[in-house]
Amino acid sequence: MQTVFDEEKKRIRLLKPQAFDPKSIFDCGQCFRFNEIEDGSFEGIAKGKVIRVSKIDDDIVIDNAVKEDYVEIWHEYFDMETDYVGIMESFSARDEVLKSAIEYGNGIRILKQDKWESLVSFIISQNNHIPRIKKCIENLSAMFGCEIKDVPVEFGNDGRKFFAFPSYETLADLTEKDLEPIKLGYRAGYIIDTAKAIAEDGGESFEKSGTLSNKELMEYLLGLKGVGPKVANCIMLFGYGRMDSFPIDVWIRRVMNRLYGIGENDLKEMNRFAEKTFGEYGGIAQQYLFYYIKNLN
């Protein structure tokens, strides 16, 4: 794939990348800070930067980004080194359900997101609606994150400003009362507790957690307040890039039950089935199945 950089316009053009569809990527529920705008592009914040991602013909255009950003951030963020076409072909060859899901959601990629932001975002996501999750994260950033100034005037033409996600140091100094205006409900306590636990040793354990084995990392995350198996799997997949993680939420339960005939409460069998059928890329399969069943309803 060729990449063209226009440093003056701060525009990057990926020429005909395979398996890259912004709508599938940003609408499949893996990230909460990108929103579709009138022309079908997606505008959002990641890694402290504001970008706009558009599909023009078969190319992908990233606005407000220069070559240095692409090399240091966006190439990894959009997981450009993974062979999604090969993985999809392999999935389609061995599983008919997944084949249909892939045909439906062609172009999903697993975003390599910040692990702290993923941790808090998925704590907020529990027992919650996506629009409300987005609102909570937006409000949390607006109240306690730094404003991002380097944004073109045509961005946020609804008048909104852009804020980076607040650090754990910042949130560790807050109380539940400070978070009341954000309406996080009982999740506010989880977030404060988790931020304090991470900040306790200056963030050292958390920063090193990326080197842990899957089993160790799961245990570490489950030790944080407000993190159960589903949230831990989401964080491992989206924040740590552990592609074999397979988060089982109510939608995946429905898929497993309706399309694979597994008992809706038989989580053990679902995990066993996912490991056997989807293997090292279980997380990618999960995203296709999630997007498929959610839009099938």
Add this chain to the structure above:
DNA sequence: TGTCAGGTCCTCA
């Protein structure tokens, strides 16, 4: 007004 939403925590048997 009641139910539900991409769960987790806590209690109790």
Add this chain to the structure above:
DNA sequence: TGAGGACCTGAC
């Protein structure tokens, strides 16, 4: 060890 209720909030 696992089942079941409580939990914030807001859209429908």
